[in-house]
Amino acid sequence: MQTPRHPADGTRRHRLGIMGGTFDPIHHGHLVAASEVASRLDLDEVVFVPTGQPWQKAGTKVSPAEHRYLMTVVATASNPRFTVSRVDIDRPGPTYTVDTLRDIRAARPDSELFFITGADALSHILTWKDVEQVWDMAHFVGVTRPGHSLSDLGLGDEISLMEIPAMAISSTDCRRRVSEAQPVWYLVPDGVVQYINKHGLYLAEEEVS
Numbered sequence: 001m002q003t004p005r006h007p008a009d010g011t012r013r014h015r016l017g018i019m020g021g022t023f024d025p026i027h028h029g030h031l032v033a034a035s036e037v038a039s040r041l042d043l044d045e046v047v048f049v050p051t052g053q054p055w056q057k058a059g060t061k062v063s064p065a066e067h068r069y070l071m072t073v074v075a076t077a078s079n080p081r082f083t084v085s086r087v088d089i090d091r092p093g094p095t096y097t098v099d100t101l102r103d104i105r106a107a108r109p110d111s112e113l114f115f116i117t118g119a120d121a122l123s124h125i126l127t128w129k130d131v132e133q134v135w136d137m138a139h140f141v142g143v144t145r146p147g148h149s150l151s152d153l154g155l156g157d158e159i160s161l162m163e164i165p166a167m168a169i170s171s172t173d174c175r176r177r178v179s180e181a182q183p184v185w186y187l188v189p190d191g192v193v194q195y196i197n198k199h200g201l202y203l204a205e206e207e208v209s
C-alpha cells in the first residue's frame with residue numbers, strides 16, 4: 001500500500017488507525033492488534049473508540065460507557081501513539097461505524113483513515129448500517145483472531161488482511177473469569193485489573209433480554 005500524499009502540497013498525510021470496540025474490558029488482544037497494524041502500515045496514531053450502544057450486542061449486558069472509556073484511557077496511556085475518542089459514547093442512540101467515521105473525518109480532515117477489525121467483527125461487516133458508504137471513508141484492515149477465520153468476503157481492494165500474533169483473549173472470557181474470582185492479570189493491562197477491582201465490575205454476570 002503506497003503512502004498517500006496530501007493533494008494540495010504533496011506532503012505525507014497523517015495516517016490514523018481507528019480501533020473501534022466495546023472494550024468491556026479492553027484486553028491485550030485489542031492492544032496487540034492496534035500495535036501490530038500501526039507498525040506494519042506505518043500509522044502515526046491509533047485512536048481507540050469505545051462504542052456507545054453496540055446494537056449488535058443488544059442481548060448482552062454491557063457496562064456503562066464511562067467505565068469502558070476510562071479503562072481504555074488507562075490501558076493506552078503509556079503509548080504515545082495511542083489516543084482515545086469519545087465520539088461514539090457522546091453520540092446518543094445506537095453506535096454505527098458510518099457515524100464514527102463521519103465524526104472522525106470532520107475532526108481530522110487531513111488524515112488518511114484505517115479502520116481495524118478482528119476476524120469475527122469483519123465476518124459480520126455486511127450487516128453494518130450503510131456499509132456501502134463506509135468503504136469510501138476509510139480503508140479496512142482485518143486481523144487474525146484465534147478461533148475465527150479471516151476472509152475479505154470477496155471485497156478485494158476494500159479490505160487488507162493481516163496476520164498478527166495470536167492472542168486467545170476475549171472480553172467475554174475476562175468478564176467470566178472476574179465473576180468466578182479467577183485472575184485476569186496479564187490478560188488485561190495491570191491498571192485495568194486495578195480499575196475492575198476498584199469499581200467492582202463483572203462480579204455477577206447475567207444475561208438481559
Ligand SMILES: Nc1ncnc2c1ncn2[C@@H]1O[C@H](COP(=O)(O)OP(=O)(O)OP(=O)(O)O)[C@@H](O)[C@H]1O
Pocket residue numbers: 020021022023024028029030033116117118119120121122143144145146167168169170171172173
Ligand atoms: N484477541 C483478539 N485478537 C484480534 N482482534 C481482537 C481480539 N479481541 C478483540 N478483537 C477485535 O477488537 C474489536 C473490538 O472487540 P470487542 O471490544 O468486541 O472485544 P471482544 O473480546 O470481541 O468482546 P466480547 O467477548 O465481549 O464480544 C473487534 O474488531 C474484535 O474483532
Ligand SMILES: O=C(O)c1ccc[n+]([C@@H]2O[C@H](COP(=O)([O-])O)[C@@H](O)[C@H]2O)c1
Pocket residue numbers: 019020021022023049051054056057095096097098121127128129
Ligand atoms: O456500523 C454498524 O452497524 C456496526 C455494527 C456492529 C459493530 N460495529 C463496530 O465494530 C466495532 C467492533 O464492535 P464490537 O461490537 O465487536 O465491539 C465497533 O467499532 C462497532 O461500533 C459497527
